[in-house]
Amino acid sequence: MLIRLIWSALLETLLMVGAAGAVSIVLGVLVGAGLVFFSDPALGRNWPVNRYLRLDQVLSAIVNVGRSLPFLVLMVAIIPFTRMIAGTSIGTKAAIVPLTLGAIPFAARVVENSLREVDRGVVEAALVMGASPGQVVFKVMFPEALPSLVLGFTLTLVSLVNFSAMAGAVGGGGLGDLAIRYGYQRFRTDVMAATVAVLIVLVQLMQWGGQALSSTVDRRR
Amino acid sequence: MITFDNVTKKYKGMSVPALDRVSFTVDAGAICGVVGLSGAGKSTLIRCMTGLERVDSGTISIGGVSISALTGAELRQAQRNLGVVFQHFNLLSQRTALQNVMFPLEVAGVARNEARDRARELLDIVGLGDKLNSYPSKLSGGQQQRVGIARALATSPKVLLCDEFTSALDPINSKSILELIMRLNADLGVTVLIVTHQLSIAEQSCDRLIVIDEGQIVENGPAKDVLESPKSRILRAMVTTLTWS
Numbered sequence A: 001m002l003i004r005l006i007w008s009a010l011l012e013t014l015l016m017v018g019a020a021g022a023v024s025i026v027l028g029v030l031v032g033a034g035l036v037f038f039s040d041p042a043l044g045r046n047w048p049v050n051r052y053l054r055l056d057q058v059l060s061a062i063v064n065v066g067r068s069l070p071f072l073v074l075m076v077a078i079i080p081f082t083r084m085i086a087g088t089s090i091g092t093k094a095a096i097v098p099l100t101l102g103a104i105p106f107a108a109r110v111v112e113n114s115l116r117e118v119d120r121g122v123v124e125a126a127l128v129m130g131a132s133p134g135q136v137v138f139k140v141m142f143p144e145a146l147p148s149l150v151l152g153f154t155l156t157l158v159s160l161v162n163f164s165a166m167a168g169a170v171g172g173g174g175l176g177d178l179a180i181r182y183g184y185q186r187f188r189t190d191v192m193a194a195t196v197a198v199l200i201v202l203v204q205l206m207q208w209g210g211q212a213l214s215s216t217v218d219r220r221r
Numbered sequence B: 001m002i003t004f005d006n007v008t009k010k011y012k013g014m015s016v017p018a019l020d021r022v023s024f025t026v027d028a029g030a031i032c033g034v035v036g037l038s039g040a041g042k043s044t045l046i047r048c049m050t051g052l053e054r055v056d057s058g059t060i061s062i063g064g065v066s067i068s069a070l071t072g073a074e075l076r077q078a079q080r081n082l083g084v085v086f087q088h089f090n091l092l093s094q095r096t097a098l099q100n101v102m103f104p105l106e107v108a109g110v111a112r113n114e115a116r117d118r119a120r121e122l123l124d125i126v127g128l129g130d131k132l133n134s135y136p137s138k139l140s141g142g143q144q145q146r147v148g149i150a151r152a153l154a155t156s157p158k159v160l161l162c163d164e165f166t167s168a169l170d171p172i173n174s175k176s177i178l179e180l181i182m183r184l185n186a187d188l189g190v191t192v193l194i195v196t197h198q199l200s201i202a203e204q205s206c207d208r209l210i211v212i213d214e215g216q217i218v219e220n221g222p223a224k225d226v227l228e229s230p231k232s233r234i235l236r237a238m239v240t241t242l243t244w245s
């Protein structure tokens, strides 16, 4: 019984984290690349549009808005939007919408930071070899930043586990929901303890996996 | 092959120009040295040639193409006539030696097989035929610089630019890298511009020598003559206090 409860809650958590993680990482890559591309004079800073409207600053401002809302506030504030997308505002599927929206700006900053860490000398070397700005981003910056990106995405996914538990507490399902409904409201200490244990193990595994993957793809050592 | 015509470059926020009305020419096939103290403008000279910095006035032409006037795709096309060797090698750390040498060919749209063959051939020429699949982190500084040289030659440039290319290497490796450059100059006929603060490098390898001080050319002539009877304050100081090492 306990095992069944935990198992299905775990699956819900994994679904929320997986779906929100996948979408936010893809969009985070695009936004993060845009932030770097449009702010760098050697890349897209001098694009004609940027003369009238600094795209990097616009993107950055939008990202900051997303980052400044506490997740709980974001989740409640976008309920109409969630309904529009998911057809409902409660349940695991509905929770994926605010989770994704909350994680995109996070992932975007993660990507931006990783790309900015790439050695300037290497970027300039690529430029003088006749690489176009787009080639610099995709053939130089992303591959060079890969180990750091993997760690950053791990960080994003771990934060999503945290957020998903919060989403669970307000009807999203998953481990957070289980802990509140059984462990807290029904005084089931065993459920509470088991949930906490599963969450701890889950995060440890994710972190361990992320670090292992990052060092496998790292050619610098 | 290289022509600077009255080139001036001033960085934003600097009161004096980094290059001040610089004019000189380097003949095809020559090795030309550029020496000067730290901050003299040597790297700026190279950065302007490669299009990394825009000049404020004057023109720089390479093989008859005035590269300082080009932008975008035209500039990228012209950059393929230039090979650049860097002080800190600037290899792509996530690519093997072979893949590093293939990079300039890839961005130029050369077919993969052809690029791979060419890269192999070049790594052979620089003496790294047995390190094709090594990552830079597994190569010594001297080996990394050889990869850098092979990469610079990938697109068969007419001009090779070397900024302090031996400063990160020990004297033995410096010497053998310099000899490699001289051999490439003799075999391929590539025109070489060497920026250095080591007079010994200039003495060993250069046909011509340019001395710059505070953005201005203060001496320019056959290397032997310039070194034998230094006229400028700066070169005299360099010869006596000695940056020969």
Ligand SMILES: Nc1ncnc2c1ncn2[C@@H]1O[C@H](COP(=O)(O)OP(=O)(O)OP(=O)(O)O)[C@@H](O)[C@H]1O
Pocket: B011, B012, B014, B018, B036, B037, B038, B039, B040, B041, B042, B043, B044, B045, B197
């Ligand atoms: N990006 C920059 N912005 C502003 N000033 C710069 C910039 N790069 C170089 N300078 C200035 O231009 C002058 C020439 O610098 P440059 O790097 O060309 O000197 P250098 O001869 O290569 O010196 P070194 O031997 O130390 O490498 C210096 O006064 C330097 O401070």
Ligand SMILES: [Mg+2]
Pocket: B042, B043, B044, B163, B164
């Ligand atoms: Mg310099």
